[in-house]
Amino acid sequence: MSLEISPAARDALEGWIAAARALKGAAENTVTAYRADVAEFIAFLTAHHAEPQGLAPLARVTTSDMRAFMAHLRGSGAAPRSMARKLSAVKSFYRWLAEREGFEPTAVLSARAPKFQKKLPRPLAEDAARAMIDSVSMQATDGWIGARDAAVVTLLYGCGLRISEALGLMGRDWPMGDTLRIVGKGGKERIVPVLPVARAAVATYLQLCPHEMAPDAPLFRGKRGGALNPRLIQKVTEKARMQLGLPATATPHAMRHSFATHLLAAGGDLRAIQELLGHASLSTTQAYTSVDTVHLMKVYEATHPKAG
Incomplete structure (x- = not known):
């Protein structure tokens, strides 16, 4: 599929990328992936509707368009994890564009990503x-x-x-x-x-x-x-x-995974380990640890005595 998109759509895409860099301090690799994912979506709409997608057509995206896009990704062999990432980038772009242009992005935001099994990291003993x-x-x-x-x-x-x-x-x-x-x-x-x-x-x-x-x-x-x-x-x-x-x-x-898991097993606080690893969210840190739930709850209760 050609990745040719209209000048107006490209300007909007670059505006969103600039905002992502400024507000979230997104890493360059992340920015590159975001740009490619949204450009792919706009190029798909261009081919799907057989006409350039300026700002007005982008604002008119329907639930049917979103289903067609997800079917296109599936048909091109994209893995569920990759599809979920692409949809997440498109949704982020549309939240920004809808606020800027004043339209309702429900059709895009309500699209559901395919379920996939998260690969848990395997630390070493x-x-x-x-x-x-x-x-x-x-x-x-x-x-x-x-x-x-x-x-x-x-x-x-x-x-x-x-x-x-x-x-x-x-x-x-x-x-x-x-x-x-x-x-x-x-x-x-x-x-x-x-x-x-x-x-x-x-x-x-x-x-x-x-x-x-x-x-x-x-x-x-x-x-x-x-x-x-x-x-x-x-x-x-x-x-x-x-x-x-x-x-x-x-x-x-895996050595980094092991660092997190062994610290937690020794009774380390999950929040402190999150800070040491530099994770933005606690859920990411939890995925790094393969300690059983019973031990995790013991650590949680010990460090948060008012819990429960």
Whole structure:
């Protein structure tokens, strides 16, 4: 399907994107996906009605149009999760457009997304997480590279960092104190505690690293001194998990899941863990934890004595 859309519709789309950036501090990857999803919807309407979709036609979208769009997505092989994301972007665009242009967006907002089973992240057991770090350190033939990889994975598990956050650390972030200021998704800042074991792993790497460490240079370097490619960390954890006989779900991101789950299992407060992970909503944090409901309720009652 051609993604040609009318100038008026394109202007509206870019206006909404600008508003999303300004108001929500949306991450660039999210903005790119939003733009593509809504452009796809407008292009579908153009083909469906065989005419350009300016602002007036966009305001006249019907329940039948929405059903046709969802059928089109299904027919193109889109997975339920992908369909739900696309519909969510379209609804967000229409809320903004309806307020700006003064029309009723009920037909769009009442469209229902397909149900899908949320994939729960699978954290590693504590001994498996430690074994993963040890095994990662032994994958490289060059000692400093093994120390580097172990330091990165230790930060994922010991501080709950995303891989992009760990690799985004700069020379100026060292030496690390008891806490670390992290800029996460959407430019949101948070403070995370740094465990002595994580600080020691980074120190070992820096002692062995042959590249000069400047304040404005990446902390973690590739073999030739450039910024470390996240794919290299994914590859080394893949080799380690295969050697340890761990499932395919034992990825770098699983180390972050494990951080959250083990903290909660030790009696950590769910809200505090939410802040440490940098999640916008508590429900996202809950999905990261695979602790049984009985234990979760015990933690909840202990930290919220007035509940119930």
